[in-house]
Amino acid sequence: xxxxxxxxxxxxxxxxxxxxxxxxxxxxxxxxxxxxxxxxxxxxxxxxxxxxxxxxxxxxxxxxxxxxxxxxxxxxxxxxxxxxxxxxxxxxxxxxxxxxxxxxxxxxxxxxxxxxxxxxxxxxxxxxxxxxxxxxxxxxxxxxxxxxxxxxxxxxxxxxxxxxxxxxxxxxxxxxxxxxxxxxxxxxxxxxxxxxxxxxxxxxxxxxxxxxxxxxxxxxxxxxxxxxxxxxxxxxxxxxxxxxxxxxxxxxxxxxxxxxxxxxxxxxxxxxxxxxxxxxxxxxxxxxxxxxxxxxxxxxxxxxxxxxxxxxxxxxxxxxxxxxxxxxxxxxxxxxxxxxxxxxx
Amino acid sequence: xxxxxxxxxxxxxxxxxxxxxxxxxxxxxxxxxxxxxxxxxxxxxxxxxxxxxxxxxxxxxxxxxxxxxxxxxxxxxxxxxxxxxxxxxxxxxxxxxxxxxxxxxxxxxxxxxxxxxxxxxxxxxxxxxxxxxxxxxxxxxxxxxxxxxxxxxxxxxxxxxxxxxxxxxxxxxxxxxxxxxxxxxxxxxxxxxxxxxxxxxxxxxxxxxxxxxxxxxxxxxxxxxxxxxxxxxxxxxxxxxxxxxxxxxxxxxxxxxxxxxxxxxxxxxxxxxxxxxxxxxxx
Numbered sequence: 001x002x003x004x005x006x007x008x009x010x011x012x013x014x015x016x017x018x019x020x021x022x023x024x025x026x027x028x029x030x031x032x033x034x035x036x037x038x039x040x041x042x043x044x045x046x047x048x049x050x051x052x053x054x055x056x057x058x059x060x061x062x063x064x065x066x067x068x069x070x071x072x073x074x075x076x077x078x079x080x081x082x083x084x085x086x087x088x089x090x091x092x093x094x095x096x097x098x099x100x101x102x103x104x105x106x107x108x109x110x111x112x113x114x115x116x117x118x119x120x121x122x123x124x125x126x127x128x129x130x131x132x133x134x135x136x137x138x139x140x141x142x143x144x145x146x147x148x149x150x151x152x153x154x155x156x157x158x159x160x161x162x163x164x165x166x167x168x169x170x171x172x173x174x175x176x177x178x179x180x181x182x183x184x185x186x187x188x189x190x191x192x193x194x195x196x197x198x199x200x201x202x203x204x205x206x207x208x209x210x211x212x213x214x215x216x217x218x219x220x221x222x223x224x225x226x227x228x229x230x231x232x233x234x235x236x237x238x239x240x241x242x243x244x245x246x247x248x249x250x251x252x253x254x255x256x257x258x259x260x261x262x263x264x265x266x267x268x269x270x271x272x273x274x275x276x277x278x279x280x281x282x283x284x285x286x287x288x289x290x291x292x293x294x295x296x297x298x299x300x301x302x303x304x305x306x307x308x309x310x311x312x313x314x315x316x317x318x319x320x321x322x323x324x325x326x327x328x329x330x331x332x333x334x335x336x337x338x339x340x341x342x343x344x345x
Numbered sequence: 346x347x348x349x350x351x352x353x354x355x356x357x358x359x360x361x362x363x364x365x366x367x368x369x370x371x372x373x374x375x376x377x378x379x380x381x382x383x384x385x386x387x388x389x390x391x392x393x394x395x396x397x398x399x400x401x402x403x404x405x406x407x408x409x410x411x412x413x414x415x416x417x418x419x420x421x422x423x424x425x426x427x428x429x430x431x432x433x434x435x436x437x438x439x440x441x442x443x444x445x446x447x448x449x450x451x452x453x454x455x456x457x458x459x460x461x462x463x464x465x466x467x468x469x470x471x472x473x474x475x476x477x478x479x480x481x482x483x484x485x486x487x488x489x490x491x492x493x494x495x496x497x498x499x500x501x502x503x504x505x506x507x508x509x510x511x512x513x514x515x516x517x518x519x520x521x522x523x524x525x526x527x528x529x530x531x532x533x534x535x536x537x538x539x540x541x542x543x544x545x546x547x548x549x550x551x552x553x554x555x556x557x558x559x560x561x562x563x564x565x566x567x568x569x570x571x572x573x574x575x576x577x578x579x580x581x582x583x584x585x586x587x588x589x590x591x592x593x594x595x596x597x598x599x600x601x602x603x604x605x606x607x608x609x610x611x612x613x614x615x616x617x618x619x620x621x622x623x624x625x626x627x628x
Contacts, residue, residue: 004455008444083438084503087408088459089428095459341412 009102048310074271
């Protein structure tokens with residue numbers, strides 16, 4: 001690894017993204033402070049929304065700039081910088097890795113600043129933050145009472161599970177909302193938790209896990225006529241309560257690190273092989289597709305939804321982390337191959 | 346034609362070709378069409394040729410920046426794919442594309458690091474070379490603020506940075522002022538005395554002066570002539586004579602004598618002072 005080359009890549013990657021990102025995030029924070037005085041805006045200023053606003057602004061503004069600069073670095077390594085770089089004894093792989101580390105350091109600096117700005121923007125507002133830890137298997141039960149739907153659930157496998165979260169859908173046939181009574185109880189009797197709530201949006205129903213052990217039973221009862229409520233049982237999950245909501249930004253930064261590692265490796269590699277503009281466009285198209293897609297590597301949009309809901313995104317799975325590292329290595333190999341055999345000559 | 350000196354070869358280029366694909370239809374463009382050239386260790390070779398003749402392409406191949414399409418290229422007894430070979434060569438590229446955002450000293454630190462030098466070593470040697478090429482007072486100035494001539498001087502410093510055995514200079518005099526030319530001449534003299542092999546390209550015959558042992562002429566991607574500079578650039582019966590101590594009124598006598606012996610005078614102009622002398626007198 002060549003430290004001066006890392007510093008050069010850091011410098012080349014960081015400045016435009018940092019400058020524009022700081023201006024954009026500063027504007028969001030300022031706008032939020034100004035908006036705080038308005039009573040009309042108070043309902044929308046939840047910690048999750050504020051955190052989401054800062055992160056989204058940073059990602060949308062600085063992300064493409066960072067990727068564009070990384071592509072340009074790769075392009076220069078194979079073109080304009082080759083005479084002073086390739087004629088030296090340093091290995092092509094070492095040169096590429098040093099540049100990648102420099103660009104990744106720039107991404108880390110940006111993410112740390114974004115996390116700090118997001119948490120500073122949220123300030124001291126207190127909220128309960130949840131993190132998903134696993135799915136909840138809901139088995140429908142036959143009930144004799146009309147207007148009541150029942151499900152059976154196994155005891156959650158994760159010992160820190162504290163909340164059952166049940167996403168709902170709404171069809172406004174008999175009115176704009178529905179009044180529901182939700183009850184989560186131990187099958188063997190004893191402790192139970194009951195909530196009566198108005199379902200007017202697709203915001204999920206949350207029920208705390210009652211004390212005790214053993215299988216559980218979930219009952220949903222319609223209290224009065226209203227909209228039709230749909231329960232997609234397969235999307236229910238167990239969540240745990242996190243003591244510090246500010247950790248959301250840390251988890252997001254961890255996820256961002258893996259994503260940036262892979263994207264920046266591919267940015268350098270594509271820069272070696274292609275012109276900067278089409279390479280950046282291709283990379284952004286792939287990043288956007290992965291953002292909206294599900295699966296092990298994609299679905300980053302879901303993590304941002306968690307942030308907006310005031311929750312904490314799940315830590316990357318072992319398979320997801322492994323795949324991200326494999327993608328990083330694949331990008332590195334492609335770039336090295338291009339530098340080694342003169343991709344553009 | 347001058348023969349290659351005996352002893353080990355620094356560069357053995359046999360039938361080297363290089364082509365590029367360019368344009369929408371990826372049309373093939375030949376840059377080198379079979380370059381055969383041998384350069385001995387310790388020799389100073391001038392490579393002359395018009396623009397687009399392939400001098401820079403050949404130098405980039407020898408420096409390991411690119412790979413030839415066909416032919417055999419042996420540099421310092423090995424291949425430039427070998428890092429150990431690249432460690433022993435220095436290269437001044439044609440358009441000095443060094444990182445413009447770095448200061449001169451910081452850039453030498455970077456290049457020293459890529460050449461396997463320690464930071465202290467690169468700093469010490471880099472400082473001395475910047476002093477040598479007259480850029481010591483600009484060590485912290487970013488290269489983006491350098492003029493073309495200053496970049497060329499910086500290029501000379503980085504080519505000598507890791508004391509290479511083979512130095513490739515692609516158009517080293519382009520943009521150099523009179524003082525820069527003098528620095529280059531001194532560096533070349535020292536390199537020659539130290540047994541360093543130097544390859545220097547240019548398309549201006551005067552650049553080769555008395556510093557080159559041999560001159561190779563490249564035209565349209567091929568070596569067309571190799572020989573001693575005087576042999577190639579001189580014409581029997583044509584001389585350039587420098588005279589000192591002759592007052593202007595007596596010039597007419599000289600011209601008359603030349604006519605009397607049947608010679609044609611082509612140029613007489615005052616000389617004796619270098620441009621660098623004028624720069625010094627201004628300061």
